[in-house]
Each structure stands twice: as C-alpha cells, then as structure tokens.
Amino acid sequence: MTEQEILSMYEDAGALLNGHFVLSSGRHSARYLQSALVLMSMDNATDLASVLIEKVNADDFDMVVSPAIGGLVIGQEVARQLKKPFIFTERKEGEMQMRRGFTIPKGAKLLVVEDVITTGGSVCECMAVVREHGGVPVKVLAVVDRAPQAEGRFDVPHATAISLDVETFAKDECPMCAEGTPAVKPGSRGSL
Ligand code: ZN
DSSP states (O other), X not given: XXXXXXXXXXXXXXOEEEEEEEOTTSOEEEEEEOHHHHTTSHHHHHHXXXXXXXXXXXXXXXEEEEETTTTHHHHHHHHHHHTOOEEEEEEETTEEXXXXXXXXXXXXXXXXXXXXXXXXXXXXXXXXXXXXXXXXXXXXXXXXXXXXXXXXXXXXOEEEEEEOOOOEEOGGGOHHHHTTOOOBOOSOGGGO
16 A cells, blocks of 8 residues: 555545644644544455565564553554554553563563554653563554654654644644634544
C-alpha cells in the first residue's frame, strides 16, 4: 500500500476529522485522526499490519508489546502475522504499568507497536515498563506519525506507515479559538 492509499483508507472510514481539536499535548489542531474507526475493519487491520511488518525482520525480536488502548488492535495483528506473543502495558491512575499476569523473559527483545505517535509519550512510558521487567525494546512501529519532523523521541529506531504533518497551535495563538469555535478533546490520550 502507498501512503496515499492508507490516507484514503482513513478518509473512507471517516477517521480523518476536520474541526477544532485539543491534542494530548494541550495544543490545538484543525485535523485529528481516529485510528479506531479504521481498525473497525479487520481487513484494514490486516493490511496496515502487513505494511508495518515489511519494516522489520522477525528474527530481531521475541515479543510484541503495545501501550493500551491505542496500540492494542494493531499490535495484536502485527503479532499475529509475525507469530510472536503479544502483551500490553496500560495506565492505572495515570501511571503506565504491566498487569494481567504478563511477564517478559529476561533479555527478551520487544517490538513496540502503536497506532499514532506524536510526542511519543505513551511509547516511551511503555518502553520504560518493558525495561523495568527485564525486556529490551528494539524498535518502534506506528501506523501514523503526526510529527515526522520531531527528533529524539525514542532511543531505539522507529518506522511508520504514513506521516501526517499537522500544524498545531498554542491555545492563545489558535486561529480557530480566535474565531470563537469551541475546541473538542476526542478519544483517549493513546489515540491522540
Ligand atoms: Zn483552538
């Protein structure tokens, strides 16, 4: 799939929203991606995971991990196609943790999969949890990179299926706020 085909997939699913949104960073934007709407379709999940796994060598890692909730569907599908175990980390009272009885064999190498990355905050917290439990994050994969110009977000290599460089504004410089339209905060932190 080309980047344009993936973008069309988002548009067809009504997942590329135009409006006035507050992002997890607190900045405002006129565009928002809701990957959960794309991933409602199992065929879309299969196709996007296929694009992502072309960017890795299955021999380079032992397990797949995602930060909940945003990374769960695409992470599980990537793991299924690669025939690797899948685990996830999740926030409890705001703090990223590994629960559910998941364990990581000491020194195991993990591929980290997320739906959308912007600042990469959830992915970094997920990797910190993996390290606390004895695992070694080796690479980050995400479907969408909302801030492709950002550098130094991760201390391991990363790759994404598409980049969508979205202009964002501080609240007091936001042209949509200046027009008086209300800003909405969609989805969870992980999907922003
Ligand atoms: Zn605004």
